[in-house]
Amino acid sequence: MAVKKSPRFDIRNYSDIRCPMDGLLTLISGPWTTYILWLIRNGGEMRFGEIKKQMPKISSKVLTERLRMLESAGVLKRRQEDTIPPKVYYKFSNRGEELEELLDKINELAQAWSGSRKSLDICMKEKKL
Secondary structure (H helix, E strand, O other), X not given: OOOOOOOOOOHHXXXXXXOHHHHHHHHHOOOOHHHHHHHHHHHXXXXXXXXXXXXXXXXXXXXXXXHHHHHHOOOEEEEEXXXXXXXXXXXXXXXXXXXHHHHHHHHHHHHHHHOOOOOHHHHHHHOOO
């Protein structure tokens, strides 16, 4: 009996020039994506509504698209409880956890360049995003 292999993930698919670094940066820098990752980085497993509440200016449609894209890229895991209405949770997959140090470094650099010691989540709240 043949074992069915799942297709191998290739980050270069996110890049028009098929460059792994460009693919990763394109994946994580899409509209709202970095902040979604930052929220989950700091909040752990979060429900859709919890994420949406932190981002009132994002539409539900765009948030759903971003979460699905991150899930299909293997960055997030989606868990659904069979309740009415369904409860849907998102958290980092193993691949997503590999981004934690990078997100922390980007936040550190952003603080240094802005001359501020405020974390990204505080800055976003101040802008009322």
